[in-house]
Amino acid sequence: MGTRARSLEDKEQRKRLILDAGKEIFFTRGYRDTTIEKITERAGVSTGTFYLYFKSKQEIYMTLYADGIELFRGMAEEAISWPGMSALSRLSAIAHAYYRFYKNHTEYFEILAFIHMHQAELKVKSDMSALLDEKAIELLKIIENVIREGIASGELVPMDTWKATNVLWGLMDGLVMLAARENVMVMGVTLEDLIKQALQMMFYGMDGRREAREEDPDEEIVQ
Amino acid sequence: MGTRARSLEDKEQRKRLILDAGKEIFFTRGYRDTTIEKITERAGVSTGTFYLYFKSKQEIYMTLYADGIELFRGMAEEAISWPGMSALSRLSAIAHAYYRFYKNHTEYFEILAFIHMHQAELKVKSDMSALLDEKAIELLKIIENVIREGIASGELVPMDTWKATNVLWGLMDGLVMLAARENVMVMGVTLEDLIKQALQMMFYGMDGRREAREEDPDEEIVQ
Amino acid sequence: MGTRARSLEDKEQRKRLILDAGKEIFFTRGYRDTTIEKITERAGVSTGTFYLYFKSKQEIYMTLYADGIELFRGMAEEAISWPGMSALSRLSAIAHAYYRFYKNHTEYFEILAFIHMHQAELKVKSDMSALLDEKAIELLKIIENVIREGIASGELVPMDTWKATNVLWGLMDGLVMLAARENVMVMGVTLEDLIKQALQMMFYGMDGRREAREEDPDEEIVQ
Amino acid sequence: MGTRARSLEDKEQRKRLILDAGKEIFFTRGYRDTTIEKITERAGVSTGTFYLYFKSKQEIYMTLYADGIELFRGMAEEAISWPGMSALSRLSAIAHAYYRFYKNHTEYFEILAFIHMHQAELKVKSDMSALLDEKAIELLKIIENVIREGIASGELVPMDTWKATNVLWGLMDGLVMLAARENVMVMGVTLEDLIKQALQMMFYGMDGRREAREEDPDEEIVQ
DNA sequence: TATGAATGAGTTTTCATTCAT
DNA sequence: AATGAATGAAAACTCATTCAT
Numbered sequence A, B, C, D: 001m002g003t004r005a006r007s008l009e010d011k012e013q014r015k016r017l018i019l020d021a022g023k024e025i026f027f028t029r030g031y032r033d034t035t036i037e038k039i040t041e042r043a044g045v046s047t048g049t050f051y052l053y054f055k056s057k058q059e060i061y062m063t064l065y066a067d068g069i070e071l072f073r074g075m076a077e078e079a080i081s082w083p084g085m086s087a088l089s090r091l092s093a094i095a096h097a098y099y100r101f102y103k104n105h106t107e108y109f110e111i112l113a114f115i116h117m118h119q120a121e122l123k124v125k126s127d128m129s130a131l132l133d134e135k136a137i138e139l140l141k142i143i144e145n146v147i148r149e150g151i152a153s154g155e156l157v158p159m160d161t162w163k164a165t166n167v168l169w170g171l172m173d174g175l176v177m178l179a180a181r182e183n184v185m186v187m188g189v190t191l192e193d194l195i196k197q198a199l200q201m202m203f204y205g206m207d208g209r210r211e212a213r214e215e216d217p218d219e220e221i222v223q
Numbered sequence E: 001t002a003t004g005a006a007t008g009a010g011t012t013t014t015c016a017t018t019c020a021t
Numbered sequence F: 001a002a003t004g005a006a007t008g009a010a011a012a013c014t015c016a017t018t019c020a021t
Helices: A003-033 A036-043 A047-053 A057-079 A087-104 A106-117 A126-152 A161-180 A191-206 A210-214 B003-033 B036-043 B047-053 B057-079 B087-104 B106-123 B128-152 B161-180 B191-206 B210-214 C003-033 C036-043 C047-053 C057-079 C087-104 C106-117 C126-152 C161-180 C191-206 C210-214 D003-033 D036-043 D047-053 D057-079 D087-104 D106-123 D128-152 D161-180 D191-206 D210-214
Strands: none
Touching: A003 A036, A003 A047, A003 A057, A003 A106, A036 A047, A057 A087, A057 A106, A057 A126, A087 A106, A087 A126, A087 A161, A087 A191, A106 A161, A126 A161, A161 A191, A161 B161, A161 B191, A191 B161, A191 B191, B003 B036, B003 B047, B003 B057, B003 B106, B036 B047, B057 B087, B057 B106, B057 B128, B087 B106, B087 B128, B087 B161, B087 B191, B106 B161, B128 B161, B161 B191, C003 C036, C003 C047, C003 C057, C003 C106, C036 C047, C057 C087, C057 C106, C057 C126, C087 C106, C087 C126, C087 C161, C087 C191, C106 C161, C126 C161, C161 C191, C161 D161, C161 D191, C191 D161, C191 D191, D003 D036, D003 D047, D003 D057, D003 D106, D036 D047, D057 D087, D057 D106, D057 D128, D087 D106, D087 D128, D087 D161, D087 D191, D106 D161, D128 D161, D161 D191
16 A cells, blocks of 8 residues: 555545544533634644644534434435335334434534524635535435335325425424433433324324225334 | 513514524524624624623523413413314314424424424523423423313213323324424425424324214314 | 811711721722722712712722721720839830731731732822821821830830831831731741730840849739 | 743743733732733733733732842842851841842832732732732741841840741831831931831840840940 | 634623713 | 513633744
8 A cells, every 4th residue: 555545545544533533522511612723622633633624613413413414314225125115114223223313423413403503603614514404305205215115105195295294304303302402301201201192193004905904903103 | 561560562663673683693593602792792782781671691592482372372372272173174274283393483493493403401500491481391291281172072082181182292293393493394395384284193093073073074174 | 067068077977987997898809809889889879979978989098098007006096094104014005905906907907918019000199198108107006106105204225216116117017018918827826926926026136124124023024 | 052942031021021011010000900912012021922821910020029029039048148147237227138139129019019919909810819829928937047046056045936037027018018108208317217117116125135245235236 | 735823803891080950 | 661682702711723842
């Protein structure tokens, strides 16, 4: 391996180092309270070096956002990749993947959640923003696909797939956010319970075979 | 009316002036980018005067939050106050009130949303947060009441009312937030459509009289 | 008593009220941390009223300083007013009066001590300052008088009376200040002990009758 | 010498620059009236740079205090380092060193004096004050040592050494403070005179060989 | 490439003093 | 005389970003 390739690798590693430090600090202290110095200190590099890899504080945040979406997309895709899954169990799997994402990668979850609210504050440059929107839409497309296939196979009742996608995503997001804000646990209900309940309520309206199954109630659709 | 009453009135008016300025600036520039100077400039008072009415930047923010919740609670209560409304139509009315709140008082909505994200950050120094939490819970209680009454009257299937409340609120919040992020309109779906769809999907699972009605499908439940 | 006289009395009382409040606040919080608002709040008057009686924050401080000196002068004069006291016991009495002043009127003591260090900071107007210096000198003159009389009567050895006065005052002040800064008690020596020791050491050098008394050591000079 | 050493040296120099500026400004304007801006302006650096070297306004003040004590301690130790000095001449030498310190380093003296007055105020937030107290006590220990040795050699009469130390220090401090307040020069007595007089008066009471010397009065004890 | 010292605009908050009522 | 709301200058401190080495 030549020096050039080696040094490219080094660079990548260094960038990763800074990103990881950033993720942690942004998560523990919030955007506002995170300083470049804290990040570089944790990463063990100098402030100057930071600006070698990122144009600004904003940019590292955006990069983490993109990474977060990417990570969740991977989890979602993996969750529905098993052959022979029904549409409803796929949707359920995505919801639970989101829950796991929230539980196991809270730092990324927070970064994702924060960015929604603060596009103005972050003075997001439109090109960056466009990229991010695109990534978010890709994600939604995965859900829409499941619904579309479900309708095609007759498993789901006919509906506007894009609307339904947004409804489902909004529901999931709303619930997880609620949990993240600790309004739920406090009242003695776990997020897992809530998701189960929501899916049950929702799927009832989507299920194209309800009538059939109502005569054979053994079948479980929600995990 | 004597001098004293006059001056109390004046003070109230002045506080209102500052609050209104704050609401606008917080909305257009976000919390962080809002400075006391910008607020007082818009309100036409001096910096010193600001601190005559509010202890800190945080306090005015919290006050606006409380005002926002109060405003929405009024709208929600008004929306379900008509005699003879069914539980489902009441829930629908609340959802639509939330939509109207978002549409007509976006500034307040943004402030509410922001606080969701930063409770931890803002909580630290504040004695207000307990009060605010209480106000938020009061709001949820309104929804829960509707559900409880619906179950009692047999209109809704039996369910855990607090769970269902949180699911509904999470759904509404998730959808409106989605709209706020402007991911939805872009794709050609209005929030109104989405809410309608969500309610339809959801209510299907809650409706205790579905079977009966399925034989007489004329009845409309969603506005 | 007419209305005019009555209202003059009222004014005097009101001024006193503010002065007392000021004394307490200045003492507990220091000059810098004392605000006009805190003073007026404690005095139960409005901020505006304060400026009816004092031109500035500085002026009330100066007034308290003058009052403090006056108070101590009274104590010193009273302490040496007993007929038949020797010069040395008079000096001792003054030293102990200073100790009592420090103990019982610490607020005034602190105000006196502080002003020494901060003439520049207080931007003392020269006329006020002159008045205060005059009052301080009056005080020293009392000590000088005792010494002068002691020398005249042969009780004290001949010496430059003004020098000796300053030495004595410097000694007393130095000791009490030391105690006030808590450098002394901490080390297990009380101020009273210290003063006794200092006087003993000092008077030995001033005593014109030492030799005589050294043959008759029963006589006690220090209280 | 490499870049690193060079830069360390530079940093030291820069810190010195700021300290010197601070010393001057604190001296001419007092603590309160000294602003960071004035210090940095005089030092020719930016505000940010100030905070690179000192955590706060308080910290630079404390640092100057420590430097001042250190400087005086050096002077005091040097003054008594000549072999063959008697205890009384050592004490005299320390007193005169204090006088020289006051004359030649009034800025430091003022800072020391101020801190005496405001220990409480400054102490609150500072971890330095313990260190500073310690330094002050070290200083007093030097005096105590001289006294202790004087007693051991029979030159001084037996006495409580710590009390005597405090008395002497109080005396010196009191006199110099008196001079600093400019109450003395005004009246036509120099501080030098005063110190001489004070020492003469004081040493009379400490001298263990007085009687012997009284028969041979040629010997001079005070410089 | 990497460093980290230097920058300085920008922010919140305080408080002595004024002045209309 | 008395009030107290209003003022606004001033001050300590932060931190993203730059740039000489």
